[in-house]
């Protein structure tokens with residue numbers, strides 16, 4: 001066993017999660033469970049073995065949880081593994097051909113053009129916008145002193161606010177709320193996964209959800225078209241803000257000088273919003289839940305945040321190492337993307353396991369991050385794992401909330417910076433606690449991992 005942390009404190013908080021299964025389920029029970037809450041289908045073997053291969057409802061599936069074998073899959077032989085049809089069917093209709101769903105040469109070209117938009121320097125430039133959104137949620141929660149708030153909803157508000165500010169700086173002057181409304185309606189309409197998608201009905205069969213989504217998609221597209229037109233004019237006048245929209249419109253392939261088409265710009269705006277808001281919101285939600293159950297971690301975080309300078313420029317993430325560790329630990333226990341899947345292009349071998357062409361290979365951060373052979377006390381909340389030498393001892397491919405290899409999350413630094421800044425503003429303003437009569441807080445896997453019965457916490461104003 002790898003000893004990743006030398007001494008975790010004794011009495012740690014261990015969030016309640018569905019217990020892994022001892023025996024495999026029958027086909028119908030499996031399908032029912034997979035539809036209701038896929039994380040209830042993991043078995044004990046998955047949390048102890050490096051590779052588990054099985055024949056299931058989706059054909060042959062191999063789950064890989066060994067850091068070296070994951071490196072092989074995601075890096076060394078990444079070319080042999082493409083995003084599978086399942087993901088494309090579920091995501092592509094809402095996201096168009098943005099970076100998340102593009103494949104092959106189209107993906108390579110887009111990735112090359114978009115990489116500079118998310119590099120450390122550019123992301124650093126978004127800190128003021130993130131601080132403005134953080135300060136706003138801090139004030140909003142402080143005003144709710146003495147009441148209960150829906151934390152999951154509030155965190156969605158802050159992440160959408162960050163995206164609005166970093167993509168579209170000024171919004172639409174004619175109707176300041178139009179953009180937020182368009183985004184919310186769009187997400188509500190395309191959000192839920194349609195079970196028909198999962199069970200393989202071809203894309204041309206109309207889906208009720210999709211039909212209903214059309215007006216929302218049209219409204220959103222019109223708002224974005226108007227924003228793009230206005231922005232092009234500002235860019236020509238040399239007056240454009242340096243936000244994601246300007247950067248997308250100005251992006252060029254370093255080799256050919258080619259830019260993105262308007263359609264690709266739009267597809268990527270939708271992609272950033274869809275890929276970046278619920279994931280980050282859920283990370284914050286789980287962090288606030290874990291903090292409410294761990295007195296010592298909460299006190300340490302409050303002390304760090306209170307000592308940090310939040311003057312005119314707002315919080316600087318470099319001053320908040322414990323806040324970052326809290327976020328990383330929350331994403332270890334509750335990874336917002338609980339599994340990733342790939343399809344083998346050609347026959348292959350992963351370690352000693354044969355991978356037939358066309359079969360699915362999965363890496364499940366939810367399993368990997370709680371793997372019995374990789375983590376000490378895997379189910380315990382212990383942000384210390386992510387500090388100092390303990391952090392350095394974590395093998396690179398044992399902790400993958402943002403994936404790895406060429407298709408690693410492009411928004412990783414953006415999201416982490418946003419998480420730390422938002423958490424700091426929240427903790428500076430309020431303390432959130434779980435009322436005793438709250439329903440059990442357990443994870444529900446619906447695209448991302450969210451608390452099954454919501455998370456309504458009591459707000460107490462600080463300072």
Ligand code: HEM
Nearest residue numbers: 099100272275276279280336337340402403407409411415
């Ligand atoms: C806690 C927050 C986030 C988590 C946990 C997360 C997780 C991930 C993961 C695991 C992947 C890889 C999927 C795979 O390999 O199959 C991914 C890809 C991606 N993410 Fe994120 N993400 C987060 C935030 C964001 C943000 C804020 C943005 C944009 C603003 C973003 C944009 C993308 C895009 C465009 C891709 C596709 C990259 C490619 O295929 O080249 N994500 N994300």
